[in-house]
Amino acid sequence: MTSPDPSTATTATPGTARLSGPVAAGDATRTGGAPRPQVRGSGRRLVANAMTYVLLLLGAVVTLAPFLLSVLTSVRSAKQFATGGPLALPNPVTSANYAELFGGRYDFIPPLVITVQVVLVVLVGQLVFSVLAAYAFARVRFPGREGLFWVYLATLMVPQVVTLIPLYTMLSTAGLRDTFWGIVLPFVFGSPYAIFLLREYFRGIPEDVLSAAKLDGAGTLRTIWYVVVPMSRPILATLAIITVVSHWNNFLWPLIITSSTKWQVLTVATANLQSQYSGNWTLVTAATTVAMAPLLVVYLVFQRHVVRSISLTGLR
Template sequence: MRTLRYTVFYICLTLIAVVFAGPYVLAFFGALKPPADLYSSSPWTLPHSFYTGNFRTILFSDGFIRYLGNTALVTAVLTVGQVSFGVLAAYAFARLEFPGRDALFSVYLATLMVPNIVTIVPLYTMMRQFHLTNTYWAIFLPYVLGTPYTIFLMRQYFMSLPSEVFAAARVDGASEWRILTRLVIPMGRPIIITATLIAFVFGWNNFLWPLIVTDSNSRQVLTVSIAALQSSFSEQWNLVLAASLVALIPLLVVFALFQKQIVRSIQLSGVNR
């Protein structure tokens, strides 16, 4: 009776897992089938052989590699900037005392409520004004100096660190900079990893802003080019699926490598509110 119940339980879990992981598997099946097979066979059947033609067609199609590179570059700059400047601000809000600190922090918090779209129109006009449209700068500039959400998350965590350690370091004459690099960063590793992941996923997936602020091919990013492929190759599913997988695979790799930290970090961001 007991074993039967466990069996049913695990079968249920597996069926649910199929729903969540299935689209990825099917996308791989579809992208690895030659065009003729995609329509003659059922979508859930395994590809006969490892047909890499779709990936090759996509990767060598005009500019795709470049878009991939653009996304990688912009995401890297955005992540490094957002996390570094965010750590600085979070440390100051959590551990330094200066006039106007709490008032300033509430301004940061208030901006959390502003929907993304509200800032899109004015940001675009600003970028036009400064002749920055169609540049890498325009894509990452609004997000590279730190975002209130990750600053908030890191501040909460830094505040929970034991204050005696900081007091002792100050007494030893350590500068704020030294305290930050030698104490806060090592001790705040979990939340810094969280912030890094949030920034990376945001940068990699960002769509609306790059769509608006770039209109030439040379600065297009991956997400925008996938959306464009979808409308131009509308019925060549094998190609569009291959293109989508190029965007998805790096995230799958990151997830496989950091699965434990990701799960923990999401929970950290919920509990630390």
């Protein structure tokens, strides 16, 4: 016959029963007899989360403030800007600056059209030629494939400024200076970064899928179009966003290769406008707002792909 465990014994008093040992300690914790460490920890997490949100809010304000200031200034008259200062609200709101841009002293429609055309042509060329080259480096076996790829990739380390003079000399000799094709040709046949990005993604496609397509009689181009491209939509969307943003904002090369207003892109036209009307900041901010607005629309429409592109590439 065993004796009862003293840690679980009960002591009876008239009308009550008192528990001792671990059970009593647990009851004391549940009834508030002992402090709760998790409450203190949750309070610290709450403070940390609040500080994080405050920092994120400050970052958003700092990021959006220039754009909001540009928009507010663009809907003010030059007199309001001179008397009220740069931070005053527009009163009343006016669209005179935009009317002057599109039909006034300075016609902003041709630079806008040229920029859209340049971006579309470069985008199509980048996607087509980069996909073909990346697939060749990833899946087609030929002598010297790895060495050629790494030599091609090494051009990423060459600053773009170094290649401007040779490119200008070549295109000027070919009679392409101050032409549309002079603007787009250096970028339309793909880029080392785009080929590297797509090659790494294509190498992750299962070999069984490509082998099944070949067994069904698909050639290389049909395999790329019907198998590789549908499976690579996320990375293609990433490349498209990077291409659109970078070439919409491209300034240095169009400035060098063009000399007339006929082939001016938005960035060059905005810079020329600022130099011509340096004192009319309301007109200049209207031009910068027009240049920024399409990228804002692209972000709002393709927000999910923009976030994915940042996570895949680390670029912002």
